[in-house]
Amino acid sequence: xxxxxxxxxxxxxxxxxxxxxxxxxxxxxxxxxxxxxxxxxxxxxxxxxxxxxxxxxxxxxxxxxxxxxxxxxxxxxxxxxxxxxxxxxxxxxxxxxxxxxxxxxxxxxxxxxxxxxxxxxxxxxxxxxxxxxxxxxxxxxxxxxxxxxxxxxxxxxxxxxxxxxxxxxxxxxxxxxxxxxxxxxxxxxxxxxxxxxxxxxxxxxxxxxxxxxxxxxxxxxxxxxxxxxxxxxxxxxxxxxxxxxxxxxxxxxxxxxxxxxxxxxxxxxxxxxxxxxxxxxxxxxxxxxxxxxxxxxxxxxxxxxxxxxxxxxxxxxxxxxxxxxxxx
Amino acid sequence: xxxxxxxxxxxxxxxxxxxxxxxxxxxxxxxxxxxxxxxxxxxxxxxxxxxxxxxxxxxxxxxxxxxxxxxxxxxxxxxxxxxxxxxxxxxxxxxxxxxxxxxxxxxxxxxxxxxxxxxxxxxxxxxxxxxxxxxxxxxxxxxxxxxxxxxxxxxxxxxxxxxxxxxxxxxxxxxxxxxxxxxxxxxxxxxxxxxxxxxxxxxxxxxxxxxxxxxxxxxxxxxxxxxxxxxxxxxxxxxxxxxxxxxxxxxxxxxxxxxxxxxxxxxxxxxxxxxxxxxxxxxxxxxxxxxxxxxxxxxxxxxxxxxxxxxxxxxxxxxxxxxxxxxx
Numbered sequence: 001x002x003x004x005x006x007x008x009x010x011x012x013x014x015x016x017x018x019x020x021x022x023x024x025x026x027x028x029x030x031x032x033x034x035x036x037x038x039x040x041x042x043x044x045x046x047x048x049x050x051x052x053x054x055x056x057x058x059x060x061x062x063x064x065x066x067x068x069x070x071x072x073x074x075x076x077x078x079x080x081x082x083x084x085x086x087x088x089x090x091x092x093x094x095x096x097x098x099x100x101x102x103x104x105x106x107x108x109x110x111x112x113x114x115x116x117x118x119x120x121x122x123x124x125x126x127x128x129x130x131x132x133x134x135x136x137x138x139x140x141x142x143x144x145x146x147x148x149x150x151x152x153x154x155x156x157x158x159x160x161x162x163x164x165x166x167x168x169x170x171x172x173x174x175x176x177x178x179x180x181x182x183x184x185x186x187x188x189x190x191x192x193x194x195x196x197x198x199x200x201x202x203x204x205x206x207x208x209x210x211x212x213x214x215x216x217x218x219x220x221x222x223x224x225x226x227x228x229x230x231x232x233x234x235x236x237x238x239x240x241x242x243x244x245x246x247x248x249x250x251x252x253x254x255x256x257x258x259x260x261x262x263x264x265x266x267x268x269x270x271x272x273x274x275x276x277x278x279x280x281x282x283x284x285x286x287x288x289x290x291x292x293x294x295x296x297x298x299x300x301x302x303x304x305x306x307x308x309x310x311x312x313x314x315x316x317x318x319x320x321x322x323x324x325x326x327x328x
Numbered sequence: 329x330x331x332x333x334x335x336x337x338x339x340x341x342x343x344x345x346x347x348x349x350x351x352x353x354x355x356x357x358x359x360x361x362x363x364x365x366x367x368x369x370x371x372x373x374x375x376x377x378x379x380x381x382x383x384x385x386x387x388x389x390x391x392x393x394x395x396x397x398x399x400x401x402x403x404x405x406x407x408x409x410x411x412x413x414x415x416x417x418x419x420x421x422x423x424x425x426x427x428x429x430x431x432x433x434x435x436x437x438x439x440x441x442x443x444x445x446x447x448x449x450x451x452x453x454x455x456x457x458x459x460x461x462x463x464x465x466x467x468x469x470x471x472x473x474x475x476x477x478x479x480x481x482x483x484x485x486x487x488x489x490x491x492x493x494x495x496x497x498x499x500x501x502x503x504x505x506x507x508x509x510x511x512x513x514x515x516x517x518x519x520x521x522x523x524x525x526x527x528x529x530x531x532x533x534x535x536x537x538x539x540x541x542x543x544x545x546x547x548x549x550x551x552x553x554x555x556x557x558x559x560x561x562x563x564x565x566x567x568x569x570x571x572x573x574x575x576x577x578x579x580x581x582x583x584x585x586x587x588x589x590x591x592x593x594x595x596x597x598x599x600x601x602x603x604x605x606x607x608x609x610x611x612x613x614x615x616x617x618x619x620x621x622x623x624x625x626x627x628x629x630x631x632x633x634x635x636x637x638x639x640x641x642x643x644x645x646x647x648x649x650x651x652x653x654x655x656x
Contacts, residue, residue: 082623091623092623139493140493141492141493141497153590155590155591157485162591163592164469164591164592164593165467165468165469165592165593165594165629166592166594166626167592168592168622168623168626169469169590169591169592170590170592171589171590171622171623172589172590174589174621174622175585175586175589175590176505176582176585176586176620177504177507178507179505179506179578179579179582186622187619187622188585188619188620188621188622189619250507251507254504254507255586257503257504257516258503258504258583258586258587258590259586259590261499261500261502261503262481262483262497262498262499262500262503262586262587262590262591263483263490263492263497263590263591264491264492264493264494264495264496264497264498265492265493266493266494291515291516291517292504292516293502293516294496294499294502294514294515294516295410295419295420295496295499298494298496301493
């Protein structure tokens with residue numbers, strides 16, 4: 001971060017299933033202007049990549065006042081899925097764009113736009129954004145989770161996404177929290193995301209509501225019971241809803257604890273829809289972590305909510321360009 | 329490693345509860361000559377540190393032929409316990425030397441001997457040795473375990489011990505493998521070392537032998553049942569002994585799997601007495617890991633036994649001096 005001059009900027013692209021968001025971001029993580037177009041995923045990977053390139057050309061032609069194209073040091077792209085971090089090709093797709101799999105996005109962008117390009121998955125991008133300019137500022141090691149449909153994860157060391165030996169580090173939602181637990185589509189049993197994603201919280205709350213009749217949740221239809229409505233009920237003091245959140249926090253502490261033991265991060269950053277539960281979720285995680293984790297100083301790891309909100313995708317994508325410059 | 333000239337050497341010291349071993353080690357991890365003296369721990373930390381310094385002076389005065397003192401680039405010290413990796417002071421001791429706790433070994437050695445000194449715990453030192461010149465050569469990310477009385481762990485990234493934010497990374501024996509499992513002295517429940525250390529294997533085998541009478545183990549006294557004798561019985565085809573090892577492998581795969589998911593190491597190196605079980609232990613770990621771990625390429629992580637044997641302590645300690653030179 002200190003290596004980036006404040007007069008340098010990068011383009012960040014947040015590729016989603018329905019929309020492509022892009023922006024011009026400073027080295028300090030300030031989003032100066034944002035553009036948004038529909039993804040039109042049904043038109044296929046070739047179309048989507050061409051659309052993203054056209055959007056970059058448009059941005060470069062209408063940069064915010066005072067910024068010259070020479071000040072744009074690169075492009076970063078974040079998207080659901082698992083990417084080959086060297087070629088920027090989608091290896092295993094969570095984003096439903098036919099034909100995107102295997103497309104070497106990085107070299108296509110570099111050839112078309114003449115700017116160094118880096119591609120990474122959205123959870124890594126989220127943690128990078130928060131570690132560089134959000135809740136994890138100044139942390140030498142930051143670990144983050146996005147609690148949504150599943151649980152994404154990422155590890156940032158020294159201001160860079162840590163990829164491990166082959167690019168697959170940080171898939172923290174699939175850490176085992178019950179050795180013979182619920183079957184997960186990934187092939188494992190007992191993954192953390194099966195117990196503590198927003199979807200898992202809602203599923204467990206529906207089961208709990210069926211057999212308890214003294215809860216706000218008991219009066220709801222299954223469709224009305226979501227992670228959000230569980231949080232609302234808990235905020236009103238509903239004991240069943242509080243139990244559901246406490247259970248998720250218990251399992252999160254098992255998985256987070258194992259990662260804290262391995263990596264000794266300075267901060268754990270929690271984002272995604274599940275993070276809207278806020279202190280109702282974070283405080284029991286902290287309580288359990290104090291037991292799960294051995295050394296006093298490691299126990300004092302911060303557990304905090306994300307700060308950058310929906311802009312994290314663009315800011316973190318641009319962060320890839322700053323963090324990964326000069327590296328392969 | 330490439331930064332070290334082949335004409336450079338370091339002193340490695342392996343401080344144990346009963347003996348101090350030291351040696352002259354090349355940048356490539358070759359141990360040229362070894363010295364050994366008793367620790368005499370009962371004489372206290374001050375005596376032990378003075379003894380180590382005297383041993384270094386002796387080694388420097390009788391270097392192997394062809395090596396000049398100018399070619400010694402530093403000193404590395406490995407020992408049980410948790411060290412402050414900046415000061416080299418023991419923070420939490422596993423080694424029973426009265427008065428060693430808090431002694432800033434690094435600055436004492438540097439002042440007395442005028443050589444850069446690095447101190448780390450024995451599990452980190454073991455993994456560093458194996459990653460630099462043993463079973464993990466060429467691995468960009470290596471994770472190792474010592475399966476003994478407990479389970480030590482270490483993470484080596486880019487040829488250096490990874491310490492995390494505050495120096496406590498890699499305590500991998502305390503990853504949770506049963507969320508409400510056996511109580512561990514560390515304060516957690518269900519730590520991997522409670523299920524899969526050599527001691528845990530022996531304890532479980534004794535329990536199993538009590539209620540089964542068709543096993544080699546059933547005919548042994550409790551004292552005769554050790555991790556080693558379980559391995560010997562299993563090698564003779566004893567079904568109960570094989571079950572005991574399979575169970576340890578199951579739990580190791582839960583803990584190792586969580587670390588593989590987080591760090592995507594290229595290799596998992598297993599040492600300590602438990603590693604003498606060899607393929608009887610490693611093969612079921614590999615089998616379970618293929619299920620525990622999501623992506624095909626991560627599943628292909630190597631699970632291998634340590635190669636350097638009892639010399640790893642000296643070689644890895646010297647490796648600290650090579651790996652950590654120029655860093656604080």
